[in-house]
Amino acid sequence: MSAAPEPDERRATWPERDRRSGPDRRRRPTRLWDSLVGPRRRQGGRRAEDRPGLYVDVYHPSDVALVLTVFVLNLLDAFFTLSILERGGREENPLMERLLEAGQETFLYEKCFLVGFWLVLLVVHKNFRLARIGLWLLLAVYLGVFAWHVFLHARALSGA
DSSP: OOOOOOTTTSOOOTTTSOOOOSSOGGGSOOOGGGGTSSTTOOOSOSSGGGSTTOOOSSOOHHHHHHHHHHHHHHHHHHHHHHHHHHTTOOOOOHHHHHHHHTOHHHHHHHHHHHHHHHHHHHHHTTTSHHHHHHHHHHHHHHHHHHHHHHHHHHHHHHTO
């Protein structure tokens, strides 16, 4: 029966080998503001299989650009709608029509709040397939609405 190898003879494997670099961050407690600032914020998973369905607190610039683009298109839709209404047009969306009945200011606030709320909800879930589809679908819808408004304004300006 052979004796177990001496510790210096056996190869260090995961349980015995400390693979961390730098000081142990767990030696001091987490401060309240550590979750808001600092380099240790989660931008993505460490492994490829972690990425789908992972929540992050730092967003890629393309995600921010997508959300801002949809929000700006939403604002343009609101202002184009008000412009068309002043020229005798009508709102086709029943929900927005009800908001317009409460006044233009209420319409703008509520439209921005509703779209902003859903955009935040979708971008928080951006690593989930359905949320990504929703974000890109919103962009496509608002681009279509924007194109329709441009068409209507061009037609009105040409006198057609």
